[in-house]
Amino acid sequence: DADVTQTPRNRITKTGKRIMLECSQTKGHDRMYWYRQDPGLGLRLIYYSFDVKDINKGEISDGYSVSRQAQAKFSLSLESAIPNQTALYFCATSVTGVTGELFFGEGSRLTVL
Amino acid sequence: QQQVKQSPQSLIVQKGGISIINCAYENTAFDYFPWYQQFPGKGPALLIAIRPDVSEKKEGRFTISFNKSAKQFSLHIMDSQPGDSATYFCAATLGGNTPLVFGKGTRLSVIA
Numbered sequence: 001d002a003d004v005t006q007t008p009r010n011r012i013t014k015t016g017k018r019i020m021l022e023c024s025q026t027k028g029h030d031r032m033y034w035y036r037q038d039p040g041l042g043l044r045l046i047y048y049s050f051d052v053k054d055i056n057k058g059e060i061s062d063g064y065s066v067s068r069q070a071q072a073k074f075s076l077s078l079e080s081a082i083p084n085q086t087a088l089y090f091c092a093t094s095v096t097g098v099t100g101e102l103f104f105g106e107g108s109r110l111t112v113l
Numbered sequence: 114q115q116q117v118k119q120s121p122q123s124l125i126v127q128k129g130g131i132s133i134i135n136c137a138y139e140n141t142a143f144d145y146f147p148w149y150q151q152f153p154g155k156g157p158a159l160l161i162a163i164r165p166d167v168s169e170k171k172e173g174r175f176t177i178s179f180n181k182s183a184k185q186f187s188l189h190i191m192d193s194q195p196g197d198s199a200t201y202f203c204a205a206t207l208g209g210n211t212p213l214v215f216g217k218g219t220r221l222s223v224i225a
Contacts, residue, residue, distance in 0.1 A: 004156070033212065040122065042202060042217035043157070050210065058212065090156050100145040100206045100213060104156030 004105035012111045019078045023091030032074040037088040081112040119216025132190040136203035143205040151200045193223045
């Protein structure tokens with residue numbers, strides 16, 4: 001079983017719909033991240049959380065929100081999806097104090113029509 | 114503002130050849146430089162990393178060369194194999210509580 005699990009793996013939705021991407025981890029790590037991957041743009045940080053009470057905006061947080069429900073769960077929401085949010089989304093975790101080594105999930109591919 | 118610039122965007126190498134991917138950074142306070150490897154349909158995974166107090170790190174066929182004065186680092190894949198075909202990302206961090214910043218990625222294809 002994967003240590004970092006993302007659901008759904010694939011989702012097609014329409015403009016204006018609310019979408020939630022979920023991430024759960026069994027690694028016991030405190031730190032969790034959401035990244036977005038677009039061809040030619042690399043990996044860009046959306047939000048990150050260093051513990052349950054800590055939420056931080058990343059490089060491209062506009063249009064997104066997050067919830068850290070527990071140490072092991074970190075959800076990403078798109079309140080009103082738009083086509084340019086079509087992308088591959090990754091959740092990742094890291095050990096406290098070691099931000100350079102991330103453990104990624106397998107990704108959630110989101111298509112907004 | 115792109116903090117880590119990666120080139121080339123794509124690379125085709127013959128089997129057995131050397132693959133070289135380059136990255137440049139601006140912030141001299143960065144203190145950890147990892148490379149991630151991503152296969153299709155998978156998340157990126159840490160491949161190899163270096164700190165600025167050494168000029169080279171080698172793990173098997175993979176080597177990072179680090180040039181602190183030029184603010185550049187590169188990944189060399191010796192004896193490249195078709196199984197090395199993947200997207201490679203360089204990254205950097207200030208350490209502590211600062212998240213990684215990634216380059217835009219290089220898509221490597223190793224052909225027989």
